[in-house]
Amino acid sequence: MFPIEQALADNAREIDAVLDELLPMRRDPEGRLMEAVRYAALSAGKRIRPFLVVASSQLFDVTRQYALRVAAAIEMVHCYSLIHDDLPAMDNDEMRRGLPTCHVKFDEATAILAGDALLARAFEVIAEAATHPDPRVRADLVCELARAAGSDGMVGGQMLDLLAERSPFGISEITRMQRMKTGALIAFCCDAGALLGKAGDQARHALHAYAHDLGLAFQIVDDLLDVEGDQEIVGKRTKKDESAGKATFVSVLGVERARDQSTMLAQQAIDHLDIFNTEAEPLRSFAQFVVERKC
Amino acid sequence: MFPIEQALADNAREIDAVLDELLPMRRDPEGRLMEAVRYAALSAGKRIRPFLVVASSQLFDVTRQYALRVAAAIEMVHCYSLIHDDLPAMDNDEMRRGLPTCHVKFDEATAILAGDALLARAFEVIAEAATHPDPRVRADLVCELARAAGSDGMVGGQMLDLLAERSPFGISEITRMQRMKTGALIAFCCDAGALLGKAGDQARHALHAYAHDLGLAFQIVDDLLDVEGDQEIVGKRTKKDESAGKATFVSVLGVERARDQSTMLAQQAIDHLDIFNTEAEPLRSFAQFVVERKC
Numbered sequence: 133m134f135p136i137e138q139a140l141a142d143n144a145r146e147i148d149a150v151l152d153e154l155l156p157m158r159r160d161p162e163g164r165l166m167e168a169v170r171y172a173a174l175s176a177g178k179r180i181r182p183f184l185v186v187a188s189s190q191l192f193d194v195t196r197q198y199a200l201r202v203a204a205a206i207e208m209v210h211c212y213s214l215i216h217d218d219l220p221a222m223d224n225d226e227m228r229r230g231l232p233t234c235h236v237k238f239d240e241a242t243a244i245l246a247g248d249a250l251l252a253r254a255f256e257v258i259a260e261a262a263t264h265p266d267p268r269v270r271a272d273l274v275c276e277l278a279r280a281a282g283s284d285g286m287v288g289g290q291m292l293d294l295l296a297e298r299s300p301f302g303i304s305e306i307t308r309m310q311r312m313k314t315g316a317l318i319a320f321c322c323d324a325g326a327l328l329g330k331a332g333d334q335a336r337h338a339l340h341a342y343a344h345d346l347g348l349a350f351q352i353v354d355d356l357l358d359v360e361g362d363q364e365i366v367g368k369r370t371k372k373d374e375s376a377g378k379a380t381f382v383s384v385l386g387v388e389r390a391r392d393q394s395t396m397l398a399q400q401a402i403d404h405l406d407i408f409n410t411e412a413e414p415l416r417s418f419a420q421f422v423v424e425r426k427c
Numbered sequence: 428m429f430p431i432e433q434a435l436a437d438n439a440r441e442i443d444a445v446l447d448e449l450l451p452m453r454r455d456p457e458g459r460l461m462e463a464v465r466y467a468a469l470s471a472g473k474r475i476r477p478f479l480v481v482a483s484s485q486l487f488d489v490t491r492q493y494a495l496r497v498a499a500a501i502e503m504v505h506c507y508s509l510i511h512d513d514l515p516a517m518d519n520d521e522m523r524r525g526l527p528t529c530h531v532k533f534d535e536a537t538a539i540l541a542g543d544a545l546l547a548r549a550f551e552v553i554a555e556a557a558t559h560p561d562p563r564v565r566a567d568l569v570c571e572l573a574r575a576a577g578s579d580g581m582v583g584g585q586m587l588d589l590l591a592e593r594s595p596f597g598i599s600e601i602t603r604m605q606r607m608k609t610g611a612l613i614a615f616c617c618d619a620g621a622l623l624g625k626a627g628d629q630a631r632h633a634l635h636a637y638a639h640d641l642g643l644a645f646q647i648v649d650d651l652l653d654v655e656g657d658q659e660i661v662g663k664r665t666k667k668d669e670s671a672g673k674a675t676f677v678s679v680l681g682v683e684r685a686r687d688q689s690t691m692l693a694q695q696a697i698d699h700l701d702i703f704n705t706e707a708e709p710l711r712s713f714a715q716f717v718v719e720r721k722c
Contacts, residue, residue: 158578161600162607165578165586216543221535240516244539245586248511248546249578255550256573259566267563271554274569278551283453283460283544291460291540305456312457 134417143186144179150204154257164238168246169253172234173211180350181206184321187414188339192329201263202273202324205254209281210317212250215243217290251281264328272327280320289313301379307348310381314354315347338404342415345401350422352394355380359387361427398423431712438481439474445499449552459533463541464548467529468506475645476501479616482709483634487624496558497568497619500549504576505612507545510538512585546576559623567622575615584608596674602643605676609649610642633699637710640696645717647689650675654682656722693718 151173158166182203189199218225218233219240226236235243257263258273279285289312296309322343326336359382382390398419405412446468453461477498484494513520513528514535521531530538552558553568574580584607591604617638621631654677677685693714700707 160583161590161594162578162583162586164590165583169578216539219536219539221539241514241589242586244511244514244516245582247543249582251543251546252573252577252582256570256577259554259569259573261566267561267566270566271556271562271569274550274554274566278547278554282547282551283457283464287540287544287547288455288457288460291457291537294536295456295459299456 134413136414136417136421139414139417140178140180140183140421143183144177146200147179147182147203147207148174150200151207154201154204155208155253164242165245165249168234168238168242169249171237172215172243172246173208173250175229175231177207177211177229179203179207181210181318181321183418184318184343184415185324187418188322188325189328190414191325191335191339191408191411192331194325194328197262198264198328199325201257201260202328203321205257205263206277206317206321206324208250208254208257209277209286212247212254213281213286213290213317215247215250219243222290222294269327269330273324276320276323276327280316285312285316286314289316297378301384303381303384306379306381306384310348310351311344314351315344318347318350319343334407338407341404342401342419345397345404346419346422349394349397349401349419352381352390352397353423353425355382356387356390356394357425357427358382394423429708429712431709431716434709434712435473435475435478435716438478439472441495442474442477442498442502443469445495446502449496449499450503450548459537460540460544463529463533463537464544466532467510467538467541468503468545470524470526472502472506472524474498474502476505476613476616478713479613479638479710480619482713483617483620484623485709486620486630486634486703486706487626489620489623492557493559493623494620496552496555497623498616500552500558501572501612501616501619503545503549503552504572504581507542507549508576508581508585508612510542510545514538517585517589564622564625568619571615571618571622575611580607580611581609584611592673596679598676598679601674601676601679605643605646606639609646610639613642613645614638629702633702637696637699637714640692640699641714641717644689644692644696644714647676647685647692648718648720650677651682651685651689652720652722653677689718 155166155170155173157163157170185203185206186199214228215234217223218228219235225233227233231237234246238246254277255274258277259270263273264270281287289309292309293313296305301309319340322339323336326339331339358380381393385393401419402416405416450461450465450468452458452465480498480501481494509523510529512518513523514530520528522528526532529541533541549572550569553572554565558568559565576582584604587604588608596604614635617634618631621634626634653675676688680688696714697711700711
C-alpha cells in the first residue's frame with residue numbers, strides 16, 4: 133500500500149521550503165506586509181493542492197523543480213483566498229489552522245494587502261522563466277490559473293457562498309457553488325501537471341475527471357467535519373455552517389447520505405485513473421485518504 | 428500642437444468599449460459580482476494608464492488590438508487597487524470619480540471580491556493568445572505586471588502609505604512610497620509598449636526613464652490637487668491628506684516648490700524622448716498635460 137500520510141508530510145515539508153524561498157522576509161519600512169504574507173502562507177497547512185500538482189506532474193516525468201514552483205504558486209492563491217474569506221466583512225473567522233487569522237494577528241488593512249500581494253506573486257512565479265523553458269506552457273498556466281481563481285471560479289464561488297446565507301440553496305446550487313469555490317482550483321492542480329508535462333488529450337481528460345470528482349468528495353468531507361469534527365483537531369471553528377443557517381451537502385443530504393456520496397465520488401475519481409499504471413498510485417491513495425481524513 | 432485632450436477622450440472611449448467586452452455582465456446567481464466589477468471598472472475614469480500603453484505601443488508599430496487588450500488589463504489592475512484602497516479598513520473613502528465607492532454602492536464583501544476578480548481577470552487577459560502571437564511576450568508581460576502590482580510595487584506602496592499616517596515621512600520616504608504605489612504601474616504602462624513591440628535597449632530605457640519622471644510629476648500634481656483642487660471637479664474627497672495629518676510632497680515642499688518640482692520633472696520626462704521623432708508627440712504632450720491638469 134502507498135504510504136500516503138508519509139508522502140503528504142514529505143511533500144508539505146518540501147513545499148514549505150519553496151514558499152519560504154519565494155516569499156522572502158523584508159527589512160524595509162513596509163516589512164510588515166511580507167510578515168503578514170509569510171504568517172498566512174507558511175503556517176502549517178496540509179498542502180493538499182501542491183501534493184496534487186506534484187503527483188500529477190510525476191505522471192509525465194515533469195522536472196521536479198517546475199512542479200514545485202507551480203505547486204507553491206497555487207498554494208499562494210489558496211492562502212490569499214483564506215485570508216480574504218476570513219475577513220470580518222466575509223466569513224468573520226478568528227481561527228485558522230489553529231492560529232489567529234491574519235486580520236486578527238495583524239489588522240484588516242494589512243490582511244487585505246497580504247492577500248493581494250500573494251495573488252500577484254503567484255502569477256509572477258508562474259510567469260518566470262524558471263517555471264518552464266517553454267513560454268507557451270507558462271502563459272497557458274497563467275491563463276488557466278486566472279480562470280480557476282477568478283469570477284467564474286473561486287471568487288465567483290465565494291460570492292455565491294455569501295449569497296447562500298440569504299437564499300434557500302438546494303443540492304444543485306450547492307454543487308455549483310462548490311465546483312466554483314473549491315473545485316476549480318483543485319481541478320487546476322491536476323491540469324497544471326498535464327500542462328507542464330505536455331500530456332496528450334486522453335491523459336489530460338482522465339486527470340481532469342479525477343480532479344473534478346475528487347474536489348466534490350473533498351468538499352462533502354469538509355462539510356461532514358464541520359458537523360462531526362473536533363475543533364481541536366480540525367484547527368478552525370466547527371459547526372459554523374449550522375449556526376449560520378447555511379445550506380451544505382450535509383444539511384441537504386443528511387450525514388449518512390453525504391458520507392455515501394463522498395465515498396462513491398472518491399471511487400469514481402480512482403476509476404478515472406485506470407489508463408495509468410502504478411505511477412498514479414499516489415493520486416489513487418490520495419482519493420482514499422480524502423474521504424477517510426479526520427481533519 | 429498635438430490635441431492631447433481630444434486624444435485622451437478618444438482613447439478613453441476606445442478603452443471603455445474594450446473593458447465592456449472583456450468584463451461581460453452575467454445572469455447567474457452570482458451576477459452581483461460582475462455588476463460590482465463593471466460598476467468600478469466602467470465608471471468614467473481618465474484612462475491615463477491605457478493612454479500610456481497605447482501611445483508607447485505606437486512608437487513600435489504594435490498591432491492596435493494587442494495594445495488595447497494590455498491597456499484594458501492594466502486599467503483593471505488600477506481599478507482593483509482603487510476598490511481595495513477605498514475600503515473602510517484602508518482609506519475609508521465614500522466618493523470616487525463623483526460616485527459612491529464600490530463598497531458603499533454594494534457592500535464590503537462584494538467590493539473585496541470585485542477587486543480580487545479584476546486582478547485575476549487582468550492576468551487572464553494578458554496571458555490569452557489574442558494579446559500577442561508570441562507567448563514569450565505574454566509571459567514577460569504577466570511577470571512585469573505582477574511585479575509592478577505586488578509587494579515591491581503597488582501593494583507594498585499602499586502598505587507604506589498606511590504606515591505613513593503613523594510615522595514622520597520625509598521627502599525621500601514619500602518619493603519611495605509613491606514610486607511603489609503609483610510609479611511602478613505607470614512605468615509598466617510604457618514598458619508594456621516596449622515589450623509588445625520588442626523594442627531595443629535604447630528605446631526601452633528612454634521610455635522607462637520618461638515614465639519614471641512622469642509618474643512622480645503625476646503624483647505631485649495629485650497632491651497639489653488634494654490641497655488646491657475643487658472637490659466637484661476632482662471627483663473625490665479633497666483635503667484628505669491634510670486632515671489625516673499625512674506627509675505629502677506638498678506638506679513637505681510647500682505648494683510653490685512642489686509646483687516647480689512637477690514642472691521640472693515633466694520637462695525631464697520629455698527630454699528622455701529626444702531619441703524619438705514626431706511619433707512620440709502624444710507622450711510629450713501628455714507630460715505637459717499632466718502638470719497642467721485641473722482634475
